[in-house]
Amino acid sequence: MPVYKFYYFPVRSLGEVVRQIFKLAEVDFEDVRIEDKNWPEFKDQTPFGQMPVLEVDGKPIPQSFAIARYIASQHGLAGKTPFEAAWVDAMADQWRDFRFEFRNYWYIFMGYWEGDAEAAKAKHAFSARDKFYPLIVNQLKENGSGFLVGDSATWIDLLISDQAVTINKELPGFLDAYPEVIAHAAKVRAIPQIAKWIETRPETR
């Protein structure tokens, strides 16, 4: 088994899906968390000046979804057929589109960006949410297995569930109109390897 070192900030955000893939696959990895103050020094050593980065036997690969797909594919967590894998990818990219709009509010709310949080919320948060989450609800309904694609957990289930729980925790009630999303997240978090990870992982935003 290769030696894996995963580098990210001490938050969940874009990195958590990769950590959870390793945990669900029961593959050992070093969970390296780089503090903000140490980041400038480390930044120049990364391929794109960004995190997360995964080192595989010392060789780096950047970009959270490329990392996620690389590890998930090798452990049966990326869909059972090429078409299923493509649907996992499509949902991940749709989430990414959602996040690109949602972050105009979220990053101000979380303190990463300057700005008027309430104005940003009115302008971006609700429209982003209400374009994206109905797609998730519909996909759960059409797929029918309790998971988003196929009949078992894939990395898109890990991504969507962690993000939904994070949003709901920071903004109580924000996803009340989407109980299926909350139920899906609960189902994923009840998977034994994920439940154990949630119990033992560092407490962060």
Place this chain on the structure above:
Amino acid sequence: FRACSMSRVFFYFFEILKYILPETMPSYKLTYFDTQGFAEVSRQLFALSDTPFEDNRLPREEWPEYQKCTPFGKMPVLEVDGQKLPQSFAIARFLARKFGFAGKTEWEQAWVDALGDQFKDYLNAFLPFFRVAFGTATGDLEAMKKSDGEPIRDNFFGILEKQAKDNGSTGFLVGSSLTWIDLIVADHMGVVEYHLPHFLDGFPEVQRVRRNVIETPKIKEWLEKRPERPY
């Protein structure tokens, strides 16, 4: 709740056909606007692999009706024997893997994916300036070029330049043969240079990749016969 009954008919038709003739090649239909945009990489993958496909270019006025039948309310949408797949990169990766243009190892595939996602991040940042250059948004082009266009370009194309060089200056961004990230970068460069001549002159290794793509015989042939659109 969607009036998409025709696509269900096609889906069942192909299911029956597959049962009768199990070895038939899948049928492909790619639906997008009549532009290069986010569909072009997939069109080029069909061209590179000599795979027939229906290049369904939707007139703008038909979009509101068609939108109701799309999985995510967006295009492109690929239909494989009537089964729908949205999201341009999911489509491109699916086709590239099938036709052999996704990278030759899992590691190469991951690097192609990483560069693809980096391109998306770059494009999101670059578009506000680029739309002013297209003429589809208003703004002070020269001021935005200095404050946004050039730094964003230098950050991303600097990454590509280094990647192309580290990969041996072969004219491929990853590995030793064409992948879908080469196609995306080459197409984007064509669109940029059409609207902003010389804007990408400072990246000789990436220019080499672009030349490599457009001189590949099947791509050259496709470029000659495809409808020319500004983006």
